[in-house]
């Protein structure tokens with residue numbers, strides 16, 4: 321990938337296995353978000369190709385951005401933004417299912433502006449899950465959460481992987497969190513990528 325004369329990375333070669341949980345690690349500015357944008361077809365690579373298996377349905381949870389305290393929509397309505405405005409009973413049922421899946425059902429009427437960071441992030445996740453993805457990409461989903469909210473989100477992601485076999489690609493700077501919850505890593509640095517098992521991830525990278 322090149323921006324004008326600046327090459328962010330080149331000759332990246334990697335595979336993501338169906339059902340795997342992979343942390344995308346690397347120092348600031350090495351191109352993690354750029355790579356995600358390419359995988360999400362939001363950016364066209366300057367050269368090279370990639371391919372997902374035909375059956376792949378991608379879901380995306382964006383980098384956490386705080387929502388204004390005055391934001392008027394409830395958690396339920398926020399999740400429903402990823403559905404037609406006129407909601408038939410199947411859509412309503414699908415929203416209910418994702419509210420339950422992400423432990424938000426009890427607080428579905430809470431305004432997003434009032435929700436905690438962890439609750440907001442789970443609402444973003446529920447919004448993505450509404451498309452019934454079997455691969456989910458999370459960009460720094462835990463970055464601004466407190467330790468308990470981080471663990472809660474990671475346990476939920478692990479559950480989605482274990483129960484629903486959703487393949488996970490998780491961008492993070494948090495190596496210890498990745499060690500605890502992810503099986504594999506992709507390490508992006510100096511324009512190159514390395515792939516391996518999280519348990520083998522070298523301390524020197526940290």
Ligand SMILES: Nc1ncnc2c1ncn2[C@@H]1O[C@H](COP(=O)(O)OP(=O)(O)OP(=O)(O)O)[C@@H](O)[C@H]1O
Nearest residue numbers: 323324326328346347348349350351352353354355
């Ligand atoms: N649209 C763009 N035009 C020019 N340069 C860009 C553009 N997008 C990203 N870059 C550059 O590409 C490099 C990689 O940026 P990117 O945001 O992908 O890194 P990152 O690894 O996600 O960083 P961080 O860990 O800080 O989020 C940076 O040097 C950035 O300035």
